[in-house]
Amino acid sequence: MTQKIRKWVGNAVYFAIVFLLLMLFLSPFLWMVYCSFKTPIELSKLPVNWLKGLTLDNYNKVFVQQNFFKFIKNSLIVAGGSTIFGLILGLPAAFAIARHSMKKASMLILVSRMMPGITFLLPLYIMFRQIGIVDTYLSLILSHMLTGLPFIIWLMTPFFESIPKDLVEAAIVDGAGSMTAFLRVVLPLSVPGIVTASILSFTFSWNNFMFSIVLATNKTRTVPVAIYNFISYASIDWGGLMAAATVITIPILILAITTQRYVIRGMTAGAVKG
Amino acid sequence: MKKLCLLIVLVLLLASMTAAIAQDKPFAGQTIRVVLANHAWTDAVAPILSRFEEETGIKVEWESYGEEQLNQKLTTEFIAGKAGIDVFMTRPLQEGANMEMNGWYQDLKDYVSKDAEYDFEDFTEASRSAVTFNGTITAIPLVTEQEILYYRKDILEEKGIAVPTTMEELYAAAEALNDPDNDFYGFVARGQRSPLVTQLSAYIYSYGGDWFDRDTYTATLNTPETLAGIEMYSNLLRNFGPPGVLNMHWAQCIGIFNEKKVALYTDASSLYPNLLDPTKSDVADVTGCAVFPAGPEGSVSYDITAWGLAMYGESENKDAAWEFIRWATSRENSLYIQGEKAQQLARTSVWADPEGIKSFPADWAAAVAGTINAKSYDRPLITAVTEARDIIGGVVVTAIEGGDFEAVADEANAQFQSLLDLEK
Numbered sequence A: 001m002t003q004k005i006r007k008w009v010g011n012a013v014y015f016a017i018v019f020l021l022l023m024l025f026l027s028p029f030l031w032m033v034y035c036s037f038k039t040p041i042e043l044s045k046l047p048v049n050w051l052k053g054l055t056l057d058n059y060n061k062v063f064v065q066q067n068f069f070k071f072i073k074n075s076l077i078v079a080g081g082s083t084i085f086g087l088i089l090g091l092p093a094a095f096a097i098a099r100h101s102m103k104k105a106s107m108l109i110l111v112s113r114m115m116p117g118i119t120f121l122l123p124l125y126i127m128f129r130q131i132g133i134v135d136t137y138l139s140l141i142l143s144h145m146l147t148g149l150p151f152i153i154w155l156m157t158p159f160f161e162s163i164p165k166d167l168v169e170a171a172i173v174d175g176a177g178s179m180t181a182f183l184r185v186v187l188p189l190s191v192p193g194i195v196t197a198s199i200l201s202f203t204f205s206w207n208n209f210m211f212s213i214v215l216a217t218n219k220t221r222t223v224p225v226a227i228y229n230f231i232s233y234a235s236i237d238w239g240g241l242m243a244a245a246t247v248i249t250i251p252i253l254i255l256a257i258t259t260q261r262y263v264i265r266g267m268t269a270g271a272v273k274g
Numbered sequence B: 001m002k003k004l005c006l007l008i009v010l011v012l013l014l015a016s017m018t019a020a021i022a023q024d025k026p027f028a029g030q031t032i033r034v035v036l037a038n039h040a041w042t043d044a045v046a047p048i049l050s051r052f053e054e055e056t057g058i059k060v061e062w063e064s065y066g067e068e069q070l071n072q073k074l075t076t077e078f079i080a081g082k083a084g085i086d087v088f089m090t091r092p093l094q095e096g097a098n099m100e101m102n103g104w105y106q107d108l109k110d111y112v113s114k115d116a117e118y119d120f121e122d123f124t125e126a127s128r129s130a131v132t133f134n135g136t137i138t139a140i141p142l143v144t145e146q147e148i149l150y151y152r153k154d155i156l157e158e159k160g161i162a163v164p165t166t167m168e169e170l171y172a173a174a175e176a177l178n179d180p181d182n183d184f185y186g187f188v189a190r191g192q193r194s195p196l197v198t199q200l201s202a203y204i205y206s207y208g209g210d211w212f213d214r215d216t217y218t219a220t221l222n223t224p225e226t227l228a229g230i231e232m233y234s235n236l237l238r239n240f241g242p243p244g245v246l247n248m249h250w251a252q253c254i255g256i257f258n259e260k261k262v263a264l265y266t267d268a269s270s271l272y273p274n275l276l277d278p279t280k281s282d283v284a285d286v287t288g289c290a291v292f293p294a295g296p297e298g299s300v301s302y303d304i305t306a307w308g309l310a311m312y313g314e315s316e317n318k319d320a321a322w323e324f325i326r327w328a329t330s331r332e333n334s335l336y337i338q339g340e341k342a343q344q345l346a347r348t349s350v351w352a353d354p355e356g357i358k359s360f361p362a363d364w365a366a367a368v369a370g371t372i373n374a375k376s377y378d379r380p381l382i383t384a385v386t387e388a389r390d391i392i393g394g395v396v397v398t399a400i401e402g403g404d405f406e407a408v409a410d411e412a413n414a415q416f417q418s419l420l421d422l423e424k
Helices: A002-035 A057-065 A068-100 A103-114 A118-130 A137-161 A165-173 A178-189 A191-207 A210-215 A223-230 A238-273 B002-024 B040-056 B067-080 B092-101 B109-113 B125-130 B153-158 B167-177 B196-206 B224-240 B250-258 B269-276 B318-328 B331-339 B348-352 B362-369 B385-400 B405-421
Strands: B031-037 B059-065 B087-090 B140-152 B185-188 B262-268 B287-291 B301-311
Touching: A002 A238, A057 A068, A057 A238, A068 A103, A068 A137, A068 A178, A068 A191, A068 A223, A068 A238, A103 A137, A118 A137, A118 A210, A118 B067, A137 A191, A137 A210, A165 A178, A178 A191, A191 A223, A191 A238, A210 A223, A210 B067, A223 A238, A223 B059, B031 B067, B031 B318, B040 B059, B040 B318, B040 B331, B059 B067, B067 B087, B067 B092, B087 B092, B087 B318, B092 B125, B092 B301, B092 B385, B109 B318, B125 B140, B125 B301, B140 B153, B140 B196, B140 B269, B140 B362, B153 B167, B153 B287, B167 B185, B167 B224, B167 B262, B185 B224, B185 B250, B196 B224, B196 B262, B196 B301, B196 B385, B224 B385, B224 B405, B250 B262, B250 B269, B262 B269, B269 B287, B269 B362, B287 B362, B301 B318, B331 B348, B385 B405
Parallel strands: B031 B059, B031 B087, B185 B262
Antiparallel strands: B087 B301, B140 B262, B140 B287, B140 B301
C-alpha cells in the first residue's frame, strides 16, 4: 500500500516537474501564436481579454500584403541547397578524415567554424560581386554552406569512425573500390547521423540573418530578413510580426517533430563515440 | 525619284518622331536601384512609383530594410566599393558625418541650384542645415520630427491640472498624478541607456545646456546647465516613472501609455500614430499633445531631420538618380505625401497649405508648429555617435538609479572630450 502511494506521489511529482518545464519553454511560443490572432489595439491591453479582438488580419498581412510564400520559397531553396551541397561535399570529406585520421585537416575545418561569421562577410561580398552572383540563390547557398559544411563534417566524422573498419575492408576484399564501399556500405549505415546533420544544417541556414541581409536582394530575400518588414521607423506591427514568426517557425517545427527520433540517436551516437 | 523622295521624307519624319519621344523620356531604358528603410514614407511613395516610371521611362528597383539592417547593408556594399546603388535613405544625425567623411554621398549642391523650379530654399532652415556637412549637401531632407509632450486629457481634467507649459509645472503635475499604489504613474520617457539620449536633449537644451561647444569642440556634459537638464529628466523618471524604466525604449513607453497606466510622456512627434490612431491605441480620443515644456531658456526642443534621401557618390546613373530624388521630394509630391499620407515632411510651403496638414490631429499639428526655437540635432553631431550616446546615457542611468551622477558626469565629460579630440 505504502509502495503504491509512494509510486503515485513519485508520478505526481514527475508530471508536475514536466508540466512546469513545459510551461517554461512553451509559454513564450504559445503567447506568440495567440498574439498573432489579436488586433493591434487588443494586444496592448491589460488584463488580457482572452476572447476579444481575435482576427485573421495578421495572417492576411503575412500572406497577401507581404507575400511570405515567396520568402518561404526562397528560404527553402537556400536552406535545402546549402544542406544538399553541404552533404555532397561534407560526407566524403568526413569519411576520408575518419578513415585516414586526418587530424590537421579536421582542425583546419574547425577553425573556420570558430571564426565569427562577420569576418567572412566583406570578403565574400566582394568575391561574389566580382563574379556577379550577389543577388542570386547561389551566393546565399555558398555563404550558408560556410556554417553548414564544417558542422556536417564535424558531426559525421565520429559517426563514420564508429562504423567497424572490417565492414569496409570486407567490401573492398569483395572487389568494391573505396567509393563504392562508402556509397553502398557506409552511407546506408549512417542514415541517423546524416539526418541529424541535415536538420541542423538546414536550421542554421533557415535562421541565418547576417549573410542573408547583405547578400540577398528583393528577389532572394529569406524569411529572417523579411520578418523585419513588420518593424519600421516609429512603428512596430506586433500582430503581423507574431503571425510571421509563427509562420516561419512551422516548417522547422514539422521537420523537428517528424525526424526527432533520428536527431536523438544521431546526437548520442556522436557523443558517446566522440 | 518620287518614291525615293517620299521614302526620305518618311524616314526623316519617323526619325524626328522617335527623337521627340526620346526627348520626352530622356531616361528611357535606364534602371536605378533605390535602397530604402522600412518607413511610413516608403509605404506612401511605393504606390505612386509607377507614375514616375511612366513619366520618365526610368525603371526603379526598389528595396527596403529595417533601419539597422539598412545601415549594415549600405555600409558593407559601400566599403566593398562601386556598389550598384543609386539612391538610398539615410539618417543624417546617426551616420551622416561618417558617410560624408567616407565620400559615400554625392554632393547635391549643383543639382539643387540648377533647378529653380525645385526650390531647395523651401525646405526648413533646420532641415537644410541638418543635411549639410562641411558645405556638402549630403541628402534631401525627407521626414522631420520634434520632441513634444503627450498627455492624458481625461486624467488632467479630472484632477483639475492644467497642461504643463514649464518644467516646474511638468514636475508638479507628474507628482500630483503619480499613484503607484494603484499602478498608475505620473510620467514616462525612455530610460534605456543609449535610446534615451535623443529625448534627453530637449531637457538639457531648455536648461541652456548642450553636448559640446561646436566652435571649440569642448565637451559640456558637466556644466551646471546640462546637469540641471539631466537632473530634471532623471528625477521625473526616478520619482514618478513606472517600474523597469531603465529597460524602456519608445515601444515600451508607448505600451505602458496605451495600457492607461501613465499620464505624461515626452518623446518624438513622429510616434503620434501609435497613440492617436484609434485602431492602434485605446487612448486615442483622450490623448493630447503640447509644445515641449519650457525651462529657464524657454522651450528649446529639437527639430531634426530623421531621414534624408541621398545619392551614392559612385552611382553610375547620377542624372536618373537625381530625377528620382527630385520627383520624390518635389513640392507636388510632398503635398500629396504629407497631406494624404500624414508624413511629417520638411517643406515650409506644404506646412503653410491647409491641404498639407489636413490629415494631422489638430493639437498635434499645433504642438509641432509651436516648436519654433529648436536645435537641428538631438544627439552630438560627430562620427562616433554610438560611443557618445553610450557615454551620455551612462550618466543618466546613474542618475535614475539615484547614484552620484555629477561625479559620473565629470568622468563621462573626459571620455567624451577624448572622442571630440579625435575629430577636431
